[in-house]
Amino acid sequence: MSTLNQSSSLNNCTKLPLPPHDHNNVVDEIQSQPFDYSKRAQWLRAAVLGANDGLVSTASLMMGIGAVKHDVKAMILTGFAGLIAGACSMAIGEFVSVYSQLDIEMAHIRRNKDLEEEEREKLPNPLQAAAASALAFSIGAMVPLLAAAFIREYRVRLGVVVAAVTMALVGFGWLGAALGKAPTVRSAVRVLIGGWTAMAVTFGLTKLIGSSGL
Numbered sequence: 001m002s003t004l005n006q007s008s009s010l011n012n013c014t015k016l017p018l019p020p021h022d023h024n025n026v027v028d029e030i031q032s033q034p035f036d037y038s039k040r041a042q043w044l045r046a047a048v049l050g051a052n053d054g055l056v057s058t059a060s061l062m063m064g065i066g067a068v069k070h071d072v073k074a075m076i077l078t079g080f081a082g083l084i085a086g087a088c089s090m091a092i093g094e095f096v097s098v099y100s101q102l103d104i105e106m107a108h109i110r111r112n113k114d115l116e117e118e119e120r121e122k123l124p125n126p127l128q129a130a131a132a133s134a135l136a137f138s139i140g141a142m143v144p145l146l147a148a149a150f151i152r153e154y155r156v157r158l159g160v161v162v163a164a165v166t167m168a169l170v171g172f173g174w175l176g177a178a179l180g181k182a183p184t185v186r187s188a189v190r191v192l193i194g195g196w197t198a199m200a201v202t203f204g205l206t207k208l209i210g211s212s213g214l
Helices: 002-014 023-032 038-068 071-113 115-121 126-148 156-177 184-211
Strands: none
Touching: 023 126, 023 156, 038 126, 038 156, 038 184, 071 126, 126 184
């Protein structure tokens, strides 16, 4: 009997009370931890701006050559040449810019050898930046090219290119503003007017020079 009493007393001693564990508080703490979207938003906004550059520059080139050449082949070849040249230019420029930033950060790391490995993994990648820039430009440039590719009638082709570019400009302007947390309507209108102006000026000046016989 005494043995049983001792055993029960030992069991009572070993059963220490555990602190209360509130699962709701843990979930709230995890959900309340801030997640930094700034870097992702910057990359996406840069991609949208690159696509917008490809859209406007290629469409302007195509409208310019369309002012003096009614042949669809000439317009498509001009747009394709603009796509290749612009994508290469964007890629090279981005590569040089990011590589310069990488050199600066590497020099900082060499001066501070105690930096964590996580900081080293966050270093910019020049090749990745160049490829992303070229891809974004090419995506934008494909809009006027695809719009004009299968239309033989000259006036209809110009109208379709302008309509396709207009819709893309509004979309890119809205998306870029949303990622940058700016007024979307005002940004979309500003991008649209800028794109229209670039196409109109290129078309008008090329038409003027072409008609003068220079």
